[in-house]
Amino acid sequence: MGGSYLIAGRNVPSHYLAITTLATFGLGIFAVSKRMKSKKPDTPPINASSADEEAFIKEFIKHAEEEEKKKEHH
Incomplete structure (x- = not known):
């Protein structure tokens, strides 16, 4: 597949890091948009x-x- 990184003593495949980054970014956007909708003018x-x-x-x-x-x- 691809390379892997040694993080906290474990080998982590690079595609796991990419998936984690995208999921974290997506959840952050979801949380911000949810907060903006719930604000009352x-x-x-x-x-x-x-x-x-x-x-x-x-x-x-x-x-x-x-x-x-x-x-x-x-």
Whole structure:
């Protein structure tokens, strides 16, 4: 097949090293992409002058998100 390397007192074929390198790299990319998908987008803080205004803004945002979900399904 090919050469082998002496690692920790054992002969390791070069194709094992190649497979291990590719698998490690692939798992790293998978882990990073999984983490990026699970992040929830940050929303800016609500700077309302009263509790009623803050409640109105939160209700408006909730309604807008529901409308957007409806549009995605159609």
